[in-house]
Amino acid sequence: MGTKYLLKGGRLIDGKGNTLENSALYIEDDKISKVGKADELTVANDVTVIDITGKTVMPGFIDAHMHLIGVKNLNLAQAALEPTELLMGRALKDLDKLINAGFTTIRDVGSPVAVHIKRLIKEGYYTGPRIHTAHLMLSQTAGHGDIHNLPPEFNLFEVCDGPDECRKAARKQFRAGADFIKISSSGGVLSEKDDPRSPQFTVEEIKAIVYEAEAVGSYVASHAQSTQGIKNALIAGVRTIEHGILIDDEGIEMMLERGAILVPTLSIVKRIVEQGHLYGVPEFGLAKSRYFYKLHKQNVRKAYQAGVKIAGATDFLGCKPVEHGGNAEEYEIFVNELGLSPMEAITCGTQNAADALAIGDKTGSLEEGKLADVIVVNGNPLDDITVLLNTDNIEKVFVEGQLLKDR
Template identity: 50%
Template sequence: MKMAFVGRIIDGTGKAPFDGVVLIDGEKIERVGLIGEVEIPPKTKTIKVNSGTILPGLIDCHVHLMGERTLDFMKSAFEPSELKSVRAAMDCSKLLDAGYTSVRDVGGLGIYLKRAIEEGEIKGPRILSAFKILSQTGGHGDMHSLPLDVAARVGFSRLCDGADDCRKAAREQFREGADFIKICTTGGVLSERDLPTSAQFTLDEIRAIVEEAQRVGSFVAAHAEGAEGIKNAIRAGVKTIEHGDFIDDEGIKLMLENGNILIPTFSIGERIISEGEKYKVPEWGIKKMHQLWKVQSENFKKAKRAGVKIAAGTDFGGGPLTPLGENAQELELLVREGLTPMEAIVAATKTASEALNMKDKVGTLEAGKFADLIVVEGDPLSDISTLRKTENIKVVVKEGKIEKHLRSNKITIS
């Protein structure tokens, strides 16, 4: 069936808004152009957006579909996996309702959730999943407070040491259905016994993982906060740098030379600092976040000025502190950190699609791509926070199917 959306369009490429038509045929976009230039065939279902904005479906490049409801890790580690699965399924519905038609699950249950979505059992965004996070023993993905054998059993990481074991761990994730690999090349904030500045994994270990991903046409995303761990990841061939708090001038130069994408995840830091104590984030985690918050802001601005590609990601995993469905907070924070509203939208659409390895399929409203789009009440270029309010997302289309349509006298269907 053909559909046409008519109204003010922000197409995700970064060019100025225009009054136009998005013509959809089945699951793909057939044509996008100015009103009067695109002929709408007879019997086409036409949605006229009299007030509001048509945009590409939003993309979050860094979520954890784990069904978590607390960052008290001792509590969450021993909750039943079945309970977490039900919660994660509900989180998928919240994401779609908020206008997110694609996400990268950088450690979580996404390999199972995407199957349920594809089968039509639950509603949710398109999911690319890394399944288990690869971490060295004692690294950021290890649960330091637990005995090693218990941590390996209840955690959501695969601990691996040495190039051969790392290679095997990568193969295991692809065997289970992973779309890409997530690794930790530095310590982090929410890992008790390491520091964000500490490098983890050797170059040989990282290269082994990258090689395995490249063999199957995939890529590696790296949790990387410290300068040396960032540079090790880039030199070994990693595609995206998650967080990047302590990136230095050499790291920025390497990112520009290699075309890496930075995903700063400001939202998790903002939430931990403002409400972490209320929601039982460990004291040591809150302390570390305070120590790097200003540094991350300064280094991000430096990377942005240099021309490093930026994609949007929240590091949200569900629950009251990091609620999936409020992911557009990241766009607000990107604007606060120096991006224009248009640049923030591009970070959550066009550049985000590159981080998914899907730039030819999603991310912009262009002919031949999947018909993923949203209709937003208001103008996000005037007020980027418009995108954060779920009630403002009036229509959500994923692969040509209307997944959400709220009644509005400003949107007419004929």
Template identity: 40%
Template sequence: MSKNIFFKGAKLISGTGNAVIENSGLLLEDNKIKEIGSADKFQLKSDTTIVDLSGKTIMPGMINCHVHITMEPVGDPFAQKQSDATIAFHAAANAKKYLKAGVTFVKDMGAPNFINIDIRDAVNSGLIEGTRILASGKPLTMTGGHGWQMGRECDGVDEVRKAAREQLRAGADFLKIMATGGVMTPGVEPGSPQLNQDEIEAAVIEAHKVGKKTSTHAQGATGIKNAVLAGIDSVEHGIYLTDEIIELMLQRGTYLVPTLNAPYFIVENGIEAGIPAYMVEKSKRVIEDHIKSFQKAKAAGVKIAMGTDGSTPFNGPEKTAFELNLMVKAGLTPMEAIVASTKTAAELLGVDKDFGTLEAGKIADFIVLNEDPLLNIDTLMNVVEVYKDGKKIIF
């Protein structure tokens, strides 16, 4: 016998970009949304449970398209030498922390020894409670390239192809490919290309053959262009975008996941907080260009999905909503930032049939807020209640 729950009285932001519904009604049947509209237009069955949310705001759970769930957001995450079991314990804790922060779905962008896949499966089976996870397995990187500490080092088309197939065999939901250097790996430059276009394309082909997507860590212009021409589905970071690259992204429907949080929190905390000097120096060097590239992409109409690079220094699960603050400061409207964190993010992940917006027929993942985030985007940093699969999560 189905169970009906009716939430009434809240402002409702659907995530579609459409107008807010005042004094809304949200009717759930089991774990799915049955109907949405004005509260006074519903005719309810006698056994319907009614929850009054007058004065609150409802919106879809946020989707964070770039996290590292196995890492701890300390000054130097790579300096920690831990067993796989300890890493898994931290990952399980982070999965719960993301959920508490109102993040009901994440895209994990790389972990050692397929631990992110194990945590995904533990959540899906109900063994642990946490946010929904899509996992990449190990990131594909050239020998000594960015993220080699947790990555699958591979060189040349044949070796990259085999590495891609290894991740897919292990159960990866998508592939993560390192196209450039980065801030957090010593001895590499953020702007320098790493895996070549033909190497990236080999991995993209393997993923697309089995209906899975690809994402690239790409900061410098040459590496970003290589990845876009290779058919990548999303560019993560995109620090040095050019007009040519933006045009290519528009032509090919490539998404941008900006991760503005990552350099912000490194610069904000600095070496005094235990962040290595090379990370701080590189972050200071790229942070202004990062914002300018984001603004250029937005102005041109590139599809933007929210991601934080979660677990870079002092950028933990609870900081997810600060990414929306930074996006709004950089020129998005609050509604655009919310859509980037819900509808567009779900489209990038390929889960928009069931998630990302509050619409009839979709899974009931949503959050409750004390204030309207369209008037105060920072209220998203203080989520009141989280519902996943139609059930209120008790923390």
């Protein structure tokens, strides 16, 4: 017989912008079986009843863009020279940190080890959040994912040029167990010799990758910071735009027309600007972060106000100053620096993020029939979003009905 829980008496935030006071949420096996008022919902007798009066029950958080990669610092050239076993060992330690913070699903957008960690969780050797991984990010030669200051054979990611190479590179990621494909259609901040304003990959190259993803029922996410790189990705059929720093009015309109989702990842840039100099971030990364952060926030705010769906994500890598466990900081930025309401920020980190991963029909909200990815919070984040940043306030965490944190 499976596990059954009744979370009773708390405030319920459903992940879609709705609340219910004095709620009851019935978890049966791996699914949410019933949702309703505590004094109206009836369940069987063989249920573990948990009184959460005065607390808040919510969907588990989803970080829609992060790296489960186990690096020691933000200098990826150093990580590329380390044995994969070291990266794996450090990354495994991040699983508990993510659960402790209430993250029940993560989308790894580039890591040589996440695909293996996902398998270890599936086999029952470890517990942790649900993992969706791109395995190795795809980059053009001299692109954002090509570690420029090392010989090519040391790259952490997959470098490909021309539609045929791009097609094969995409197929290789799915062969390795990737859930989706991540590409770079522009330069970046933490890559040495390219510029966020530069487009990368041609439309034809991106179309070849998108075709391969859609052929197996998947999709493509694109690191896209330049104005033209964003548009090229959208023309080619990319599902999610990662970062979107220099999106313009035309790019916003294209996103709306195509139903694309913007994943801004403001947290990493804020932390680099504020603390990066203390933790060995190269000067080129510090300079680019300082230059683009204000503009990034302005353009994301404009896109959101125009109706573009945005998803909560951090781009954290698990090392100082971007350790996993503080991933809810993105929601505070949404509220305090973009002007979203706490409810809007929570929706970005739950249902919107699930939609970005193409799993919005399975998780992201507290609805009957969805997977029981549920957290219980001490406090009311609708009054103070920073309640979610203190992991001590995340009292219970369920992943598919399995209680992984209980305090």
